Structures are given as C-alpha cells and as structure tokens.
Amino acid sequence: MTTNRVTKALRIAWAIGEKDMRIYYLRPGSVIFGILFPFSMFLSYIVGRNVSVEQAIPILVAQTLFFASSSIGPMTIPLERRLRTFDRYLSAPVSLRTVLLGKTLSGFFYGLGISLIPIIIGVLFFQSTVTNILMLSAGVLLSAFCFASMGLMFASIPGQSPGQVMMPMNFVRIPLLFISGVFIPLSELPVWGQSLSIFSPLTHTIELVKGGLGGENIFGSLVNVAVLVVYVLVFLFVGIRFHIINQRKE
Amino acid sequence: MVETVSTAIKTVDLTKRYDKLVAVDHINFEVKRGEIFGFLGPNGAGKTTTTRMLIGISRPTEGTAEILGYDILKQSVQAKELMGIIPDVSNVYTELSAWNNLIFTARLYDVPRIEREGRAKELLQLFGLFERRKERVEGFSKGMKRRLCIAMALMNKSSVLFLDEPTTGLDVQSSLTIRNLVKELNADGLTVFVTTHNMEEANQLCDRVAIIDKGKIVAIDTPEMLKTTMQKLQRIEFSFVGAKKNVINDLRELQYVTDATKNGDKYRLNTENVPKLLAEIWQYSSKNHLIINTLNTLGPNLEDVFVEITGITPETKQKTVGAKR
Numbered sequence: 011m012t013t014n015r016v017t018k019a020l021r022i023a024w025a026i027g028e029k030d031m032r033i034y035y036l037r038p039g040s041v042i043f044g045i046l047f048p049f050s051m052f053l054s055y056i057v058g059r060n061v062s063v064e065q066a067i068p069i070l071v072a073q074t075l076f077f078a079s080s081s082i083g084p085m086t087i088p089l090e091r092r093l094r095t096f097d098r099y100l101s102a103p104v105s106l107r108t109v110l111l112g113k114t115l116s117g118f119f120y121g122l123g124i125s126l127i128p129i130i131i132g133v134l135f136f137q138s139t140v141t142n143i144l145m146l147s148a149g150v151l152l153s154a155f156c157f158a159s160m161g162l163m164f165a166s167i168p169g170q171s172p173g174q175v176m177m178p179m180n181f182v183r184i185p186l187l188f189i190s191g192v193f194i195p196l197s198e199l200p201v202w203g204q205s206l207s208i209f210s211p212l213t214h215t216i217e218l219v220k221g222g223l224g225g226e227n228i229f230g231s232l233v234n235v236a237v238l239v240v241y242v243l244v245f246l247f248v249g250i251r252f253h254i255i256n257q258r259k260e
Numbered sequence: 261m262v263e264t265v266s267t268a269i270k271t272v273d274l275t276k277r278y279d280k281l282v283a284v285d286h287i288n289f290e291v292k293r294g295e296i297f298g299f300l301g302p303n304g305a306g307k308t309t310t311t312r313m314l315i316g317i318s319r320p321t322e323g324t325a326e327i328l329g330y331d332i333l334k335q336s337v338q339a340k341e342l343m344g345i346i347p348d349v350s351n352v353y354t355e356l357s358a359w360n361n362l363i364f365t366a367r368l369y370d371v372p373r374i375e376r377e378g379r380a381k382e383l384l385q386l387f388g389l390f391e392r393r394k395e396r397v398e399g400f401s402k403g404m405k406r407r408l409c410i411a412m413a414l415m416n417k418s419s420v421l422f423l424d425e426p427t428t429g430l431d432v433q434s435s436l437t438i439r440n441l442v443k444e445l446n447a448d449g450l451t452v453f454v455t456t457h458n459m460e461e462a463n464q465l466c467d468r469v470a471i472i473d474k475g476k477i478v479a480i481d482t483p484e485m486l487k488t489t490m491q492k493l494q495r496i497e498f499s500f501v502g503a504k505k506n507v508i509n510d511l512r513e514l515q516y517v518t519d520a521t522k523n524g525d526k527y528r529l530n531t532e533n534v535p536k537l538l539a540e541i542w543q544y545s546s547k548n549h550l551i552i553n554t555l556n557t558l559g560p561n562l563e564d565v566f567v568e569i570t571g572i573t574p575e576t577k578q579k580t581v582g583a584k585r
Contacts, residue, residue, distance in 0.1 A: 025367035094351040103340035
C-alpha cells in the first residue's frame with residue numbers, strides 16, 4: 011500500500027518535472043539566469059588571467075550547477091502562480107510535497123544537463139581527465155539536487171513574477187561565489203573567509219568536482235558529501251514548510 | 261461509497277476568515293447528484309472563496325464540506341479524484357499542444373497509460389479540437405482554450421464539475437457551445453457546480469441556484485421559485501402614441517403602482533396586482549385620450565430577484581448620492 015503510494019507520487023512528480031522541462035528549459039529567464047549568467051561570470055573571471063584548464067573547468071561546472079539548478083524553481087513557481095496553472099496541482103489529488111518534488115526534479119535535471127557540457131568539452135578538447143568518477147558523480151548529482159532544493163526554498167517567497175524571487179536569491183547566490191573558492195582560491199582567503207567557506211554548499215561542489223577532475227581537495231570528500239546532504243535536507247524541509255504555510259494562507 | 265451517495269456536494273458551516281474579514285460565514289447547502297447548481301453573488305460576496313475551499317485550494321477556517329461523501333479535509337485525495345475544475349481563466353499550458361495538455365492532466369491524476377490516449381482522443385473529438393490537437397495552444401482562440409480547459413477537467417472521468425464563470429469574455433457562438441456542452445455532460449449524469457455573474461446563463465442552465473451575499477447564503481431555490489416569491493417585482497411595460505412629458509408623474513400616482521420608470525419611449529410600472537393595474541392604465545389612457553401602442557406584462561427575471569435580494573445599486577447612483585451630500 012505504502013509502496014504503491016510512493017511509486018504513484020514519484021510518477022506524478024516525474025510528470026510535473028518532465029512537463030516543466032518541455033515548457034521552461036528554453037524560456038528566456040531560464041537561459042539568462044541558468045546559462046548566460048554563470049557563463050558570463052566565468053568569462054569575467056578567466057579573461058586576462060593565467061588560469062589553467064584544471065582550475066577553470068571545475069569552476070565552470072560548479073557555477074553552472076549552482077545557477078542552473080537553482081533557477082528553475084524560482085522561474086516556474088511564481089510564473090505558474092500568475093498564470094494560475096499552479097492551481098492545477100493544488101486541486102489535483104496529489105500532495106504539495108509531490109508537486110514540489112516534481113519542481114525540484116526539473117531544477118535537478120536542468121543543472122545536471124548543463125553542467126555536463128563543460129565536463130564533456132573539457133575531457134574532449136582540453137585534456138581534462140576524470141580521475142575519480144565517484145567523487146565527480148557525487149559532486150554533480152548532489153549539488154544539482156542541493157541547488158534545485160535551494161531554488162525551491164526561495165520560490166516559497168510569495169510573488170507572481172520570477173523577478174520577485176530571483177532578486178532576493180541573488181543577494182545570497184552572488185556573495186556565496188566570493189567565499190566558496192570560485193573567484194579566490196580557498197587557500198588565498200583570509201582566515202575568517204576560510205571559516206565561512208565551509209558553510210557554503212558551493213565550496214563543497216567545487217571541492218568534489220575538483221577532486222573528481224584530478225585537483226586537490228581540502229576538506230575531504232566525506233565532509234563535502236555530508237555538508238551537501240545536510241543542505242539538501244535543510245533546503246527541502248524549509249522550502250516545503252514555507253510552501254505549506256503559504257497554501258494555508260490561501 | 262460514491263455510487264450510493266445521492267448528495268454530490270454538502271457544506272456544513274463552511275467558513276473562511278482572513279484576519280478580521282469573514283469572507284464566507286457558516287454556509288450550509290447541498291447539491292444533489294446530477295444537478296446543475298448555480299452559485300450567484302455580487303463581486304466580493306464569497307463565491308470564489310467558497311469554490312476554492314470546495315476544490316481544495318483553500319483551507320476552511322471552520323466547518324467542512326463533502327464531495328460525494330468524502331470530506332474535503334480528511335479525505336482530500338479521494339474527494340479531488342472525483343472533481344473536475346474549470347477556473348474563471350483558462351489555465352492551460354499555452355506552450356504545449358492540446359494533446360500534451362490532456363496527457364499531462366491525465367498523468368497528474370495518475371490515469372493509467374493505457375487509458376490516457378483513448379480518453380484524450382475521445383475528448384478532443386467531443387470538443388471539436390481533434391484536428392488541431394498537435395498545435396501549440398497559444399494560437400487557440402479564447403473559446404477553444406475554454407473548451408480545452410473543460411476537456412482537461414474531464415480527463416479523470418470526474419463526477420462533479422466546478423465551473424467558474426464559464427462563458428465570461430467569450431463570443432456568442434462559443435458561449436452557446438459551452439452551455440450546450442455543459443447540458444450534454446449533465447444529461448450524462450455529471451453534477452455541475454457553476455459560479456456565474458450571468459443571470460440569464462444561470463436561468464437557462466441551472467436546476468437550482470444559491471445566492472451568496474456578504475459571505476452568507478441569502479436564497480436557495482429553483483430559478484422559477486425564486487421568481488414567484490418576488491410578486492412585487494411583477495411589471496407592466498407599455499408605450500403611448502404621442503404621450504406628453506408629465507405622463508410618468510401621473511402614472512406614479514396610480515393606486516396599484518409600487519414604482520414607475522420611463523425607459524426610452526416605454527413606461528415600466530412595478531406592481532403586486534397586475535389585473536388591477538391594467539384596469540387603471542386602461543382607464544387613464546381613455547380619460548386622457550392616449551392610444552396604447554404596445555403593452556407587455558413581465559414577471560421578474562433572475563436578475564431582478566438577485567438585485568432585490570442583494571440590495572445592490574448601480575455604482576453611478578451611489579456616487580451621485582454621495583456627491584449631493
């Protein structure tokens with residue numbers, strides 16, 4: 011009985027995720043915030059600097075994972091509230107958790123798909139080598155889920171326009187770039203910066219991706235995985251709670 | 261359970277408060293299975309809030325409701341499985357084709373794969389959209405989107421259909437098509453709960469209507485029974501050939517007139533006694549050498565009943581009164 015319920019919820023969540031992929035992946039907002047934004051930030055970082063491929067590829071992968079995965083929830087949920095298509099989920103015989111899982115899945119696959127591109131390009135054209143497939147997979151998969159959950163949490167901000175969610179989210183996303191070893195390597199950060207960096211999920215994404223592509227890993231892969239898992243749980247818990255509170259206010 | 265239940269919708273003290281505002285105040289009504297039930301009320305009366313509670317989007321502050329015996333709070337999944345919902349805006353996915361809209365809806369209701377395609381084909385044919393099933397919905401007219409929205413609401417073989425303002429903003433042909441479709445679906449046994457501002461639509465479609473005002477149900481009956489309870493709203497409308505300007509003042513003085521207005525070249529007199537007033541008009545015209553050009557006796561329509569019960573007045577009239585003060 012419980013298994014049936016779970017498989018039914020997964021089927022419906024997948025249907026929602028797949029529908030979002032068809033509708034929202036190529037919308038201007040998703041492309042701008044999910045692809046162009048991290049790519050242009052990456053360019054601004056490497057142009058004119060002597061950055062090696064080993065350093066550049068993990069940063070690009072982490073940035074695309076971070077921005078792409080976290081952009082889909084804040085793009086789709088406010089828009090669907092405005093177009094009243096979100097009401098379709100609320101009046102359907104599915105729980106809000108299932109709906110939110112579907113939304114998280116669409117963010118997860120968006121980040122996953124886009125971050126695979128720099129990895130493939132790196133391996134095919136720039137002699138990048140995957141030295142630890144397990145660490146790389148853990149980094150990409152966990153981070154995609156973590157940042158999709160983060161997007162879901164921010165999408166609980168009541169609003170009917172993606173901008174109302176993207177603006178506050180960027181207040182968090184952009185500062186994280188500075189304390190996560192994206193622009194400044196962790197070893198060059200001041201002590202307070204290094205202490206803060208352990209709390210940033212993006213730090214652990216970069217660490218795992220670097221580790222997977224033959225770079226050095228400072229905190230250790232177990233710490234990286236543990237921190238990302240904790241963030242997934244926290245983002246999902248807080249996000250779902252706020253969405254439920256919002257629905258009760260209806 | 262569903263087969264044996266004769267009540268499709270039942271509300272028990274259904275209430276919704278937003279802080280101090282009571283949007284819906286302890287409303288109780290029942291909709292019988294197979295009925296078309298109209299839910300009427302002025303803007304802000306609580307129609308949409310009630311509907312949103314019934315379909316599970318909004319949570320009641322107090323009281324509850326049942327859909328075919330299933331409590332909307334305790335058995336919300338079972339209740340929602342039996343409902344089809346058509347909101348006031350056609351909330352279809354415009355980036356998808358008509359076909360994909362239906363298939364997605366079926367997946368949302370976990371309709372088995374084997375049934376999905378047959379059902380989608382059947383509904384697209386019924387609603388005249390089959391030829392354009394592969395086109396993106398953004399190119400559809402308002403009427404086509406509305407029909408698609410109804411088809412989506414039927415994908416789960418719903419037993420109770422909730423329609424919110426089904427024909428608002430549609431042209432005459434599309435409105436007629438939608439009304440006919442609703443009647444046909446109802447003839448096949450579907451219970452329909454329709455929220456509308458359109459009194460004529462409610463009059464034509466509904467077996468019974470409820471009028472909600474300021475969050476409370478103020479009347480509930482068949483349209484004809486509601487009209488007959490409003491005897492004082494009976495009217496005689498007529499015109500004279502070559503009548504002078506002050507005729508309306510004379511007519512107001514007639515014994516059986518409760519109210520008199522002049523609309524264009526016609527005089528409209530309200531009365532509770534049509535035969536006596538007819539005799540008075542006849543006497544008045546003979547005495548003043550006036551020839552009656554046209555004459556009709558009119559019973560109250562649903563709009564009159566609605567206006568009388570809710571006590572609404574035109575906004576311009578209120579403004580004028582306010583300005584004079």
